[in-house]
Amino acid sequence: MFIGRERELNALEKVYSKDSFGMTIIYGRRRIGKSFLITEFLKGKKAIFYTATKVGAGRNLELFARQVLEVLDPDYLDATFSSVEAVLDLITRKVSESAERLVLVIDELPYWAEKDEALLSILQKYIDTQWLDKNLMVILCGSSLSFMEKKVLSEKSPVFGRKDSQIRLEPFNYRDSALFVPNYSAEEKAICYGVTGGVAKYLSLFDPNKSLDENIKTQFFHTDGYLYDETRNLLTQEFSDVTLANNIIEQVAAGENALNVIALKIGEKESTVLYSLEKLMDVDLIEKKKCITEEKNKKKTQYVLKDHMFKFWYQFIPKAVSVIEMGQGDLYYDKIVKPQLHFFMGSVFEEMCRYYTLEQGILGSYGSFMTEVGTWWGVERLKDEDGKWYQQATDIDVVGISTIDKTAVIGECKFKKEKIDKGIYETLLGRARLINGKYAVTRFLLFSLSGFTDWFKETKPANTVLISVEDMYR
Template sequence: MFIGREQELKILNETYDKPGFQMTVIYGRRRIGKSRLITEFIKDKKASYYVASQTSLEDNVRKWGGQFIDDIAPELEGAEFSDLENFFKFVGNTCKDERVIIALDEIPYVAEADESFLSRFQIAIDTILAKKNIYLIICGSAISFMEKEILSEKSPVFGRRTNQIFLKPFDYLDSAKFVPKYSAEEKAIVYGVTGGVAKYLSLFDDRLSLDQNIINNYFTSSGYLFEEPHNLLTQEFRTINTYNSVIEACSNGANKVNEISDRTHESTATLSYVLKNLMTVGVISKVFAITDEKNKKKVSYEITDGMYRFWYRFVPMARTAIEMGRGDVYYQKYVKDKLHEFMGEIFEYMCRYYVLLKGMDGELGCFVTNAGKWWGNGHDRKPTDIDVVGIDNTSNKALIGECKFKNEQIDKGIYEALMDRKGLIDRKYEEVQFLFFSLSGYSKWVEENADKGKVKLLTLEDLYI
């Protein structure tokens, strides 16, 4: 079953419906669902889809030609191409007036096999493909390569594309569609431990318990996610030791450059390079205190990929138990009770996304155009933070919120603590709404004393409505 990606399919279909040559570039991190999106889009259309190999250009041309013949001209089965230009001439002669889709997946493999490929591909586009009723889709997982070699002004194929799609992880709402039988709490945890990545979500079977799914994927030596971060880092970077150390440091609470440097014993120059690459592939994000983005002291580097966050938090220490076949015991004893704590920051992210959705629909007292978190000194000059801040830049209004993913109700103390944070964010914003998000509901005092005009008491279930 194909889930989600309605907006991306809409873009592809609208581009397909335009006459003449069109070109779409699709890119995004590995396992995100790019290939599945393409195959879903082309399934009822005349199309040829080829996934490149990490082999020579000649080998890829031969395989690509064979795939094209199988898909478009099966009557010529057995014909082979070893020359790129002859293959493109054949494509041009074969594609007449009928609309044809040609999709090349993992284009970096071909381009890296022969540095002349992109220039020759550009010539073929200009002299052959652009004169036909062809819809060309090129796709790649190496994000830095796609941005520098395909999308940048320096690329030989720059200016040829109609549009591009940067495929991102599923949000928590679409992620829930992979496990429809689960409770809201279980759906949220699945989103948290997979990061909304399509491949990882597809591994979870809601006929099994949540615990069993996590054990099967993370805490068994044959589990798909047991070695996944190492596999991904190896595919993205030539040497991974420093990258591994940086992610590990962030996982253990080092979120400033100087803190990461102290933990990894790497220079700030090295860290700048490594952090930039990790941000490019979506593992780490550079987070600013909202309304205070220019304050360089309020910059934090956080693991935003849920799979990496979960793996580095729990799997390395469990490796011995997992390899002895006792990973399930380790999970039950040391991991299960920490899931709510692990979900704390992920729940905050879910709540910010909810604020954006509902705020743009006009349901929260202002038109929210940006959402984030804030940290700094409170009115008593002691460090404090605000989990959710939604900003309406059109009218200088704001909302603030508190999130608790715990088996405890939000009580009077938590309620009053958020109310005491009024006025901490930039004073140009009028705070018009106060939101509470709770896994376990609210105490009687909060239910009876909350200002119903300005305060919303939301549960996890409300996020899925």
């Protein structure tokens, strides 16, 4: 069943509806649903869909030619082609002879283009000299983000300026992820999003007719579960030195987010770690987070796991391998993992709340047009009971800002069984001064899994918005 991606489908249909040549470039990390999106788009359309593999330029040409012949000239499947140009000449001729629009898809383009440096230049030549007036749409797709951005989309690319649109396919947001498990409670939908990271493939593994616990056990805590070995599989596909990448992710997952500390912990040079961190960012597993309102402060940056599934896996699976391999993964989940799910969800819930804040802020729900959302962290000066000043590290979970009128909203997020009380509100109120130097704080947002104490009903504090998890799914 195809779920979501309406904007992406509409963008593809817009290019397809042209009377002449059109091209779309699609890219995104593995398992995100690129091929599934293209397959859905191609329904009812005449198409050549070739997926390149790591077999070298010659073999890719051979397989590509066979795919072209199966669609355009099946009576000559045994024909051989000496060059890419010969195959593209056949496509050009067949498109010229037919009134029907043709879609040419080259999926996993980097596998082929990395082994044949002339491929993109050849495509550029045909676009410019043969295809501009043809009833042809081309889709170039790839999972290597760095290759697609540097070799296909950049100004140095031979095909630069030839595309009609580009789609960077991202994980589903928390609300669209819930469409995969429509009968779950709001809390269960949030946890489902947390353990899958909104990645299409992982969400599709969750049977909506089974409980959340059953799905997590089946996928993560059984040796035949798809997600039991998924992190290793992905790293093996992307990295020659899997051990180094694994060690770095372990440290980031454990909360170490500074380059020098990570390097020290794993016993590697900072330059070596930095190179691998950049590769991990290229494949969308790690991101470099900046402190909002202080983006130019290079000291205020953190490396964090972008992929929630990876965070879940590294937090729970390595310690459970022996138990899982003895067939007792279900017991481990019940005894160890389930009691910690709310704690694990803390950072996931904060990310959900930031998305909600920006979405509502764009719609003007907080009195101004929000343009950015992020996190703030730093040092807070406080007084102790004796009136003496002291400093402590602190952070603000949600900071939404309007660069237009220099206003901000700040928020606190609690994915816990306890209700948010007066003390949490007052703490957030006090932290407003940390932002006030640059932006005037106009709203205080409190996000809660378990609701709020009666104090809020009785007091009704000004400029305060109370938001439940259920509200976030409405």
